[in-house]
Amino acid sequence: MANTETSLKEALASIEGATGVALVDYTSGMALGTMGGSKGFDLSVAAAGNTDVVRAKMRTMEHLGLKGQIEDILITLSDQYHLIRLISGRGGNGLFLYLVLDAKRSNLAMARHQLKRIEEDLEV
Amino acid sequence: MTAVTTTPPPRLPVRDKAEARERAWGGVSPMLTRLAAERATGVLVRERGTLHLAEGRVVHAESPAAPGLGTLLTAHGTLDADTWRQAADEAAEPPGAGLLLVGRGRLTRGALELCHLETLYDAAYFALAPSSTPGRFRYTSPGRSGAVRAVPVAALEHETLRRRDLLHRIWPDPATDEAPLLRADTVALPALTARQRAVLHLVDGVRTAPEIARAMGRPAFHTLVDVRRLAAAGVLVRGALKPAEAARIETTDPDITLLKRLRDALESL
Numbered sequence: 291m292a293n294t295e296t297s298l299k300e301a302l303a304s305i306e307g308a309t310g311v312a313l314v315d316y317t318s319g320m321a322l323g324t325m326g327g328s329k330g331f332d333l334s335v336a337a338a339g340n341t342d343v344v345r346a347k348m349r350t351m352e353h354l355g356l357k358g359q360i361e362d363i364l365i366t367l368s369d370q371y372h373l374i375r376l377i378s379g380r381g382g383n384g385l386f387l388y389l390v391l392d393a394k395r396s397n398l399a400m401a402r403h404q405l406k407r408i409e410e411d412l413e414v
Numbered sequence: 415m416t417a418v419t420t421t422p423p424p425r426l427p428v429r430d431k432a433e434a435r436e437r438a439w440g441g442v443s444p445m446l447t448r449l450a451a452e453r454a455t456g457v458l459v460r461e462r463g464t465l466h467l468a469e470g471r472v473v474h475a476e477s478p479a480a481p482g483l484g485t486l487l488t489a490h491g492t493l494d495a496d497t498w499r500q501a502a503d504e505a506a507e508p509p510g511a512g513l514l515l516v517g518r519g520r521l522t523r524g525a526l527e528l529c530h531l532e533t534l535y536d537a538a539y540f541a542l543a544p545s546s547t548p549g550r551f552r553y554t555s556p557g558r559s560g561a562v563r564a565v566p567v568a569a570l571e572h573e574t575l576r577r578r579d580l581l582h583r584i585w586p587d588p589a590t591d592e593a594p595l596l597r598a599d600t601v602a603l604p605a606l607t608a609r610q611r612a613v614l615h616l617v618d619g620v621r622t623a624p625e626i627a628r629a630m631g632r633p634a635f636h637t638l639v640d641v642r643r644l645a646a647a648g649v650l651v652r653g654a655l656k657p658a659e660a661a662r663i664e665t666t667d668p669d670i671t672l673l674k675r676l677r678d679a680l681e682s683l
Contacts, residue, residue: 293523293524293527294524294527294528297524313528315532317609317633317635317636317639317640318535318577318580318633318635318636318639319576319580320535320573320576320577322528322531322532338576348607349605349607352605352606352607352608353605384636385528412524
């Protein structure tokens with residue numbers, strides 16, 4: 291079991307090409323923890339904005355009557371990947387991990403796999 | 415066809431942004447800003463909640479409107495109520511009880527941190543709401559139980575303002591925040607999320623949003639978000655106020671009365 295800060299640190303250190311990571315509550319849009327990012331990339335702003343992405347997808351699924359759960363959402367930019375992983379644990383209802391990857395340096399399949407493991411370690 | 419052109423209105427005088435931010439700095443609570451600067455330790459009691467400070471950082475917050483750490487932890491089966499009560503009796507404050515349970519292996523550190531942060535920001539949102547009476551601060555010696563996570567005052571103020579703004583963007587009328595809620599007579603119910611349905615299920619004309627939050631074991635602000643969305647969708651309306659509150663809001667100003675009647679008429683269209 292890890293605390294939030296070590297989990298975020300681990301995500302940034304162990305995932306190839308990761309430049310920022312945030313743990314976000316998607317009802318309020320608050321980042322409960324962030325790590326990485328840069329002057330030109332404010333992770334708390336990204337976190338708040340991406341709650342709308344998650345909410346829109348969830349609403350669409352409700353409209354369609356889909357029963358499945360979102361595992362992750364991938365957004366590809368020309369030079370970055372943004373990976374959103376919803377936390378499925380018992381108490382973690384309503385949180386997601388947000389990972390920013392440099393497209394040139396990262397392995398998407400590997401990153402997804404590692405993020406899943408980190409989510410399981412977080413055990414919230 | 416004639417094009418109607420009017421001269422554009424003169425530009426509104428705009429304040430220098432950096433200066434405005436500086437000025438807005440004391441906007442939430444100038445007292446809190448001062449206490450943070452002097453790295454004070456103690457308890458700040460405000461009209462709608464209390465903040466516990468340790469060396470100028472916020473370590474714990476409580477508000478009658480927001481469910482506490484225990485409610486959140488026990489509501490979803492993370493802990494059973496007895497285990498929590500026992501720990502709460504032993505420790506002075508909820509965070510201390512949480513740490514006690516982590517030490518005993520009943521609770522994971524991550525779960526405690528997240529729940530603690532959720533409750534802290536949640537209670538602080540209400541505690542830092544505009545108040546009609548000045549706050550009081552009591553200096554204390556540093557706590558014995560230790561802190562789960564300390565939050566800088568600046569981060570807390572920033573988040574509180576962001577939350578106010580978020581609610582305002584969803585639906586600008588705060589009428590449903592504290593009053594008992596009623597279901598509106600809508601012909602067709604819009605598609606709702608599972609959480610919104612859960613909130614709506616608890617709406618009975620008596621419960622207020624904070625009471626619904628407590629019944630669901632969710633942070634009060636999160637419930638306010640859902641309630642404002644439901645109000646915006648026309649599914650929820652404010653019910654009759656409790657007598658004491660009704661008296662406070664009653665006004666005899668003819669302009670305000672007229673505006674209210676106009677609003678009610680427009681809403682019922």
